[in-house]
Amino acid sequence: MTEKDNDADVAFVQALAAILRDNDLAALEVERGTKTEGRLSVRLSRTTAAAPAPAFQHVAPAAPAAPAAEPPVPAAEPADDPASLPGAIPSPMVGTVYLQPEPGAGPFVKVGDTVAEGDTLLIVEAMKTMNHIHAPKAGKVTRIFVEDGDAVEYGAPLMVVE
Numbered sequence: 001m002t003e004k005d006n007d008a009d010v011a012f013v014q015a016l017a018a019i020l021r022d023n024d025l026a027a028l029e030v031e032r033g034t035k036t037e038g039r040l041s042v043r044l045s046r047t048t049a050a051a052p053a054p055a056f057q058h059v060a061p062a063a064p065a066a067p068a069a070e071p072p073v074p075a076a077e078p079a080d081d082p083a084s085l086p087g088a089i090p091s092p093m094v095g096t097v098y099l100q101p102e103p104g105a106g107p108f109v110k111v112g113d114t115v116a117e118g119d120t121l122l123i124v125e126a127m128k129t130m131n132h133i134h135a136p137k138a139g140k141v142t143r144i145f146v147e148d149g150d151a152v153e154y155g156a157p158l159m160v161v162e
Contacts, residue, residue, distance in 0.1 A: 013042055020044050023127055026151050027094050082145050082157040089136065089159050091152040095126035099148045107148075113141045115161060122146070122158060135161055 012032075020028050027045035082088060091097075099107045099122050108120050115121065115135045124131045139161040146158055 013044075016042060016044055019127075020046060024096070024151070025094055025126075026153060082143070082160075085143070085157070085160050087137075087139060087142070087160045087162040088157045089121065089133070089161060091124060091154060091156045091158050092133070093124055093126045093131065094154050095124040095131070095152060097146045097148065097150045097152055097158065098123040098125060098130075099144075099146075109141050109144075109159075111141055111144055115139060115141060121161075124152065133158065137161065 016028055016030060019025070025046070027043070029043045031039060031041045099109075101108065101120075101123070108122055109115060115138065117135055117138045119135045120132045121135055121141075122133050124133055141159060142162050143160040144158075145156075146152060152158065
């Protein structure tokens with residue numbers, strides 16, 4: 001790898017860190033490049049405590065990165081894990097949740113409401129884009145796990161529609 005490539009990669013990571021900070025995102029993951037040119041895979045995340053500078057890894061095509069060994073996670077009881085509930089709706093992205101269409105308006109749905117397939121349940125704002133999250137099926141809203149303005153991660157349970 002040349003110093004010029006390294007400088008470009010550092011500038012790229014710094015630009016991603018600025019996007020993370022400016023858009024108040026919790027995490028950001030990006031891959032770029034090709035198998036013939038080499039790949040750059042970057043994952044940035046923020047915590048409330050001061051964290052070390054973001055790290056990045058340049059993977060050459062001849063040396064694919066081996067997956068990191070994950071420590072074993074004890075099995076949780078289904079009732080303890082909201083994502084395992086039947087009808088749980090996960091967040092499709094990292095962002096900020098809004099339960100109503102605009103400030104001061106009533107919420108899209110409340111616990112106990114009956115929804116039709118395709119009804120808007122809430123909004124997840126990501127990168128200044130308002131993404132409407134729709135009901136994947138008709139049913140009754142039995143639980144809401146987020147509050148207006150909460151930051152959510154990809155896959156985090158938002159609510160349950162049974």
